[in-house]
Amino acid sequence: MKVRYELIHKDKKTGARYGKVIFTAPDGTEQEYETPMFMPVGTQATVKTLSPEQVKDCGAGIILSNTYHLWLRPTPEIVEKAGGLHEFMNWHGPILTDSGGYQVFSLAHNKKKDITEEGVHFKSELDGKKLFLTPEESIRIQNMLDSDIAMSFDECPPATADKKYLKNSIERTIRWAKRGKAVFNNPNQNLFGIVQGGPYEDLRRWSAEETVKIGFDGYAVGGVANDDECKDDMYKAIEYSCPYLPEDKLRYLMGVGEPVDLLEGVKRGIDIFDCVSPTRLARHGNALVPGVRETGISGLKENRINLKNAKFTDDFSPIDEHCDCYTCKNYTRAYLHHLVKCDEQFGASLLSIHNIRFLIRLTEQMREAIKEDRYEEFVEEFYKK
């Protein structure tokens, strides 16, 4: 489906954007979603432990899947044969595929020699086979997967990368973006470019301007959710990137995040987010709850409870009495504690539902606040809890 973005209202004080993403299918039918928006992550063509119906019931619009993982298994050929990723996984809302750029960071980056001008060498985690992913191959795979939004193949550098490294990396990512765009050939798909540059103003600006010059259907701010990157650096990266991105295109902050980061990202002009955190935290027994908590290194973080803790054994209240999710409406902390202690996967499902709903509900509240020009107050209120 082709995508377009409509900026409907900008918060008067902060510049936070309320808008709409409209997807048009080849037959002319449209799907419309509001932004800010949070996209649940379904790396292996599934949002872990949830059915598509459950994901939809959380209020999800777009979901994210992954080129690298589907490339290895089941292979893009099989997904194509199935009729594309939507048919294959029975998700009929929009899908965004990451390009494998994050895997350059998470799987190949400890060996810098694996990253070459031509592409990136990987060793398959499945069978040890040698793999080589190029910008062209990434786009070819995504074209075959037939996701709605394909991402450019970028290098996602570690937070520790110095300016010199970043400069070379950005240049290469820009060349890769051009190469990817050149072979991109799925008329029902959209291609997004990715801005890199660490926390540096000049690099972000330069990366953004060069990426915009190439011309994409939307833009992402990348390289902000790695290692122990501190939040200040993340927020700088956004501040230094967004002003150079066109107003009429969707802005996507990759891999983020925590409730605090959604608030701060939107404040700085971001429209959509994705993050594994709600589903991973759920599988590890944690539930997001309103408010923030202080941590040493990175500052304010998302507030949450660990249902594994013994204190929930006889706590018969819901995770959050103000939450409207299926889990909070029907189950107690004591029951969730029990499921988590027993390693029952239903516990992971129920917590995933809550955590995803929590983030999506947060974006819904942000939209309302932006529409009424009270975004700043909304953020302050959230911090106070």
Place this chain on the structure above:
RNA sequence: GCUGGAAUCGUCUAGUGGCAAUGACAAGAGACUGUAAAUCUCUCGGCUUCGGCCUUCGUAGGUUCGAGUCCUACUUCCAGCA
């Protein structure tokens, strides 16, 4: 009743003269940001001024510089024979 064998941290378990004692599970807590993550880390006898100190391997004695480990008796359990 006789003859063997066994008793170790909540549970199972390693341990055949230098041990506060192995491993697993359970338990307690922490981490997690474009998913190598239903994973990983820490704690798990007591006290501690973090150098140690104290008390522990069924019970009671004994041998030894030193005993969970060897000896004796007892208690309980298991197996075989009556």
